[in-house]
Amino acid sequence: MGELIRIGLDTSKSVFQLHGVDEAEQPVLRRKLRRRDMLTFFSKLSPTRIGMEACGASHYWARELRALGHEVSLIPPQYVRPYVDRGKNDAADAEAICEAMSRPKVEKRFVTVKTVEQQARQMLIGVRESLLKRRTQVSNTIRGYAAEFGFVAPKGLAQLERLVERIEQDRTLPELVRQMFAMLVGQYRHASAQIREIEARLIELHRANPLSRRLAQAPTIGPVIAVTLTAKVADPKVFRSGRDFSAWLGLTPRITPPAARRGRAGSPAPATRRSDRSSSAAQPPSSSRSGAARPALRPGSCRSSSASRPSSPRSRSPTRPRASPGG
Secondary structure (H helix, E strand, O other), X not given: OOOOOEEEEEOOOOEEEEEEEOOOOOEEEEEEEEHHHHHXXXXXXXXXXXXXXXXXXXXXXXXXXXXXXXXXXXXXXXXXXXXXXXXXOHHHHHHHHHHHOOOHHHHOOOEOOOOHHHHXXXXXXXXXXXXXXXXXXXXHHXXXXXXXXXXXXXXXXXXXXXXXXXXXXXXXXXXXXXXXXXXXXXXXXXXXXXXXXXXXXXXXXXXXXXXXXXXXXOOOOOHHHHHHHHHHOOOHHHOOOHHHHHHHHOOOOOOOOHHHHHHOOOOOOOOOOHHXXXXXXXXXXXXXXXXXXXXXXXXXXXXXXXXXXXXXXXXXXXXXXXXXXXX
């Protein structure tokens, strides 16, 4: 058996699948490990390269395995999928990870391992987003039930407190309705208080981070976006240029199809092809009875059915001379 040089590790909640190859790219390790046996197994193994799909738990295992002296690479799942050559299961995924991490093109797409502090800031941002969604959901629920009892309010969270005051002052509502509104208002106010607490912590993190303060100097970037960028971007040097970073964020130029560009108001008419111009210029003009030349038709246009059909001599009626007024 050759020396183990690379291991593909498929992570899960309880059972982990390993696939290792030697210098001849021959499989020498196919094994399942329980979660409790992971660190024990890799602590006895000589330092080697280990690849995993990038996910939430992969950053934790990457830090733990690096502490044992191994070189860990995180691969985006979309770059592993093409190397799964048979039915999808844990063993096939581990083999595909081991194969993908050896490709030069995939090596350029490795994900940087996040630190514990970066994951903590990312968790804070994620909790804030979930609380914002929860507050919006509860506020819409309050407005919907209030409309059923004749209470409406303008748009905006600032108008919701006035709506709640009107509901609380109305004594004609049933007691059960008042209790349900009180429960919803309590959830709304609790979520708003937690959002204010999280935003205060975000401001503290922003002021304590020099990189975040530098990012906030750019137009349209505030403390929340600056802290988000410092949490999600572990190493900005992995991007070759600002265009790559913009594409990673999803800020790509809008591409308008040619058909849509031609259909916009004020856009110039599409240019005629050279072959069309030459064919229309070579066509001789047709003369009418009065001798005036008719304009040549462009390719693709059509006349009426009577004009397009050639008339036969039999169907043409003879022309009778007009009688003179004196005759």
